[in-house]
Amino acid sequence: MISIIKRIVKTGTVALVCAAVLGLSVKLYAGDSTESPAMLAEHIVYIENMEFSPSQLQVKVGDSITWINKDFVPHTATALDKSWDSKNLSKGDEYTLVVTADIPTDYYCFYHTNMVASIEIME
Amino acid sequence: MFTSLTKRLASVLVVLGLSVGGAANAQSPEDLNDLEIAHVAYVADNIDIQYAHLALALSENPNIHEFARTMIRDHEAVNEQALGLLAKLGVEAKDNFLSQKLIADSKGIIDKLTALRGAEFDKAYADNELGYHKAVNGLVEGVFIPNIQNAEVKALFEAGLKIFKAHEKHAQMMVDTLP
């Protein structure tokens, strides 16, 4: 039993040594999606039947969010403090926002103020 | 089920000021065909657009102005869809007793609103928007949608109802937050 544990510890040590030899950082193993363009996501929020769908969206810094209006009445996607704003979106129009760390996450439709939704910025 | 629908229908008619009982040959909203229903909806849209223009002219409250602009934008969009569909189907909406009743009622309401100013106007406009959307939504949901025969016309009314229900909520919020 003890010998098995010893072997596992040894194997782990060997792996770390190998990584060091190859010049790889341990951080790379953990993965860092915000620094890798391939990991960035493009999210879509549909505005349909007088609702944002999904109404809550998890994103990461660097991701993009695109709102597409599928209703025949115009809508907007507007930050509560108006710091970002799609302006008028008629049917079929879309608006894309790239997520930065400091953007306000609660938003609404300026035309239909009871249409509210939010994004959540994940670490 | 039947009883609750009947009750609901009765309350809708009362809100619209229509007689629930009446003579055997009296027309009721249930008797309207698709083309008459389309006419009622078109008239109802235009009445709300008129109220909104009045609000833009008489109110000084920015929230009332935004709401009124939304009513104009959305009801015009609905009318455009409705006219497009009627043109595609090669038919014309047909005037009827209910369209005429709505227009007659709206004249009295416009007279009443026109005499008001400031906070009094805002309150009366918001109350009227809430009551009007409630009444029309009840009619659309309880009578028109179940009775419409054409599938495309029905689909348009279902989409319209979602929009008007959002307006009703918006009007409720306005009524609740007016000073």
Ligand SMILES: [Cu+2]
């Ligand atoms: Cu909207």
